[in-house]
Amino acid sequence: MRIRNKKGDILVGNVIFIVLNIIYISILITFLYTKASGAVLLEEVSAKQIALLIDGAQPGMWFYLNMEEAYDAAEENGVDFSSIITKTGNTITVKLDDSGERAGYSYSFFNGVDVDIEDIPKSKEYKFVIEEKTP
Amino acid sequence: MNKRGVEQVISVYWFAILIIVAVGVSAMVFTFYSHPYDVREVEANILMNKIADCISEMGTINPLLIDSQGVIKKDLDLTKICGLNFEVVGYEKVHEQYYVFVKFSDLQGNELENMSAGNNNLRPLCLGQEEEKDEARLPKCSKGNLVTTHLATRKDYSIEIITGVLKAKQNVKI
Numbered sequence: 670m671r672i673r674n675k676k677g678d679i680l681v682g683n684v685i686f687i688v689l690n691i692i693y694i695s696i697l698i699t700f701l702y703t704k705a706s707g708a709v710l711l712e713e714v715s716a717k718q719i720a721l722l723i724d725g726a727q728p729g730m731w732f733y734l735n736m737e738e739a740y741d742a743a744e745e746n747g748v749d750f751s752s753i754i755t756k757t758g759n760t761i762t763v764k765l766d767d768s769g770e771r772a773g774y775s776y777s778f779f780n781g782v783d784v785d786i787e788d789i790p791k792s793k794e795y796k797f798v799i800e801e802k803t804p
Numbered sequence: 805m806n807k808r809g810v811e812q813v814i815s816v817y818w819f820a821i822l823i824i825v826a827v828g829v830s831a832m833v834f835t836f837y838s839h840p841y842d843v844r845e846v847e848a849n850i851l852m853n854k855i856a857d858c859i860s861e862m863g864t865i866n867p868l869l870i871d872s873q874g875v876i877k878k879d880l881d882l883t884k885i886c887g888l889n890f891e892v893v894g895y896e897k898v899h900e901q902y903y904v905f906v907k908f909s910d911l912q913g914n915e916l917e918n919m920s921a922g923n924n925n926l927r928p929l930c931l932g933q934e935e936e937k938d939e940a941r942l943p944k945c946s947k948g949n950l951v952t953t954h955l956a957t958r959k960d961y962s963i964e965i966i967t968g969v970l971k972a973k974q975n976v977k978i
């Protein structure tokens with residue numbers, strides 16, 4: 670009886686040890702994933718990406734930008750897809766989180782063009798049409 | 805120390821190691837993600853290409869820059885001619901975050917004319933970067949050359965373009 674109890678103790682100890690290790694690794698992976706795909710980071714990346722695409726474009730061009738990741742993040746944070754990207758003057762603002770009256774992330778482009786932004790929720794894309802600046 | 809005692813000591817050390825690793829990973833992740841993405845080099849390159857496209861189209865010099873005798877015009881506003889807008893959110897107009905310098909020479913290397921736009925204070929910072937290229941707070945600069953022709957006079961011009969982008973607040977952790 671004594672020997673069997675002892676063996677049982679060892680097994681329970683090992684199981685607890687393994688479970689704790691799995692919990693630890695899970696927390697670490699979740700932390701890394703949350704950090705790497707956070708709304709704040711996505712806002713910055715998207716705003717800069719869009720500004721650079723506009724800088725490199727010429728009037729008459731248009732491009733589609735897949736915003737699937739941003740769409741999911743915005744949906745999670747209660748932001749409407751149509752209001753993720755806004756343009757004020759020559760500044761692009763991306764907002765994926767409405768909490769705490771956040772203004773989102775803004776980045777300016779130097780290309781003196783007019784940009785028409787159209788959201789396509791069905792394909793989680795945005796269409797950017799580059800037009801000649803109207804005086 | 806009996807076997808159980810040894811196991812307990814080992815597991816204490818094991819969890820101490822796990823905590824140290826967790827703290828290390830967190831510190832690295834926070835350090836990495838707290839730095840903004842630095843896109844200024846790409847931006848300076850795009851600006852340089854845009855200036856080049858504006859000055860020379862299909863190998864021919866932009867007629868707005870030159871008179872019928874093949875003389876480069878003086879005091880031109882590059883931002884207007886090339887359709888640029890140097891206003892940047894979060895900065896005052898006096899602290900422009902862009903710089904463009906264009907030098908026109910003949911093919912023998914004699915300077916004919918030069919023009920600039922944006923913040924001229926960035927020029928020495930751009931030129932001095934050959935030794936200190938990794939200094940993040942300096943503007944990121946791009947330099948390029950091209951040769952273009954004036955069809956009416958059949959003159960060739962060598963053009964040097966330097967562009968700089970500062971925008972440190974949005975691209976560097978200060």
